[in-house]
Amino acid sequence: MExxxxxxxxxxxxxxxxxxxxGCGNFATLVVGQQKALLYDTLMGAGDLRxxxxxxxxxxxxxxxxxxxxxxxxGNTQFDQVYCSFEDLELFGTDFCEKYAAATGHTFELLxxxxxxxxxxxxxxxxxxxxxxxxxxxxxxxxxxxxLLPEKQLLLAADAISPQMCLFLEGTLTLKEYRKTLxxxxxxxxxxxxxxxxxxxxxxxLLEQLEACSRLPGHKRGYLYAYSQIPEYQGMFYIYxxxxxxxxxxxxxxxxxxxxxxxx
Numbered sequence: 001m002e003x004x005x006x007x008x009x010x011x012x013x014x015x016x017x018x019x020x021x022x023g024c025g026n027f028a029t030l031v032v033g034q035q036k037a038l039l040y041d042t043l044m045g046a047g048d049l050r051x052x053x054x055x056x057x058x059x060x061x062x063x064x065x066x067x068x069x070x071x072x073x074x075g076n077t078q079f080d081q082v083y084c085s086f087e088d089l090e091l092f093g094t095d096f097c098e099k100y101a102a103a104t105g106h107t108f109e110l111l112x113x114x115x116x117x118x119x120x121x122x123x124x125x126x127x128x129x130x131x132x133x134x135x136x137x138x139x140x141x142x143x144x145x146x147x148l149l150p151e152k153q154l155l156l157a158a159d160a161i162s163p164q165m166c167l168f169l170e171g172t173l174t175l176k177e178y179r180k181t182l183x184x185x186x187x188x189x190x191x192x193x194x195x196x197x198x199x200x201x202x203x204x205x206l207l208e209q210l211e212a213c214s215r216l217p218g219h220k221r222g223y224l225y226a227y228s229q230i231p232e233y234q235g236m237f238y239i240y241x242x243x244x245x246x247x248x249x250x251x252x253x254x255x256x257x258x259x260x261x262x263x264x
């Protein structure tokens with residue numbers, strides 16, 4: 001299958017914070033400090049992300065994968081070294097990556113392990129005027145990592161939380177683990193968060209709706225859902241709001257069949 005041509009573009013939702021999109025619904029976030037820059041995720045790898053970033057900043061670059069699904073780490077080979085959670089590395093060898101590549105028309109090359117650097121909760125980077133603190137946010141995958149920018153009151157969360165939360169794909173954990181992540185985020189100070197498949201920033205207060213949505217499985221009728229790109233991946237689809245007035249997006253959750261909310 002011929003590789004699809006990707007044209008990258010970006011917005012700047014906050015000063016020195018850039019949302020880079022590939023036109024396929026995927027977003028990477030570039031944070032530019034005074035001495036260093038940080039790139040959170042590398043998209044699918046079809047566009048020349050490295051050159052695009054270098055047009056925005058020439059500062060030394062740190063690259064972090066939020067998790068090891070191919071739409072977030074497919075561009076890893078464009079960079080010399082990439083930080084990631086080693087808990088997610090097994091996802092590279094799954095059928096999901098191969099099937100995703102076939103469905104999207106994009107091939108993925110694995111970054112040699114010697115160019116991968118381990119990353120875990122508590123690791124902190126000083127970008128110069130901006131600090132980046134790593135948070136473990138399991139649920140969407142076991143090794144999902146967020147990045148907190150205290151000076152910006154901003155959380156980068158990729159797919160770890162979402163108005164349209166996916167807990168049914170390869171490597172996803174249980175609803176119980178996702179709810180633990182939501183509880184954890186209540187204890188962390190930030191005002192907005194950015195995600196991996198939305199251009200807009202979301203206010204922290206949206207966490208209340210996400211938590212309410214996570215209670216639906218087992219308490220409200222769900223519908224069988226098939227992933228459009230790989231229909232054999234199926235889950236149970238629960239709608240909290242068809243269109244939230246503030247964010248103008250559906251709020252829903254998709255879990256593996258039989259995975260239901262339980263009172264703690």
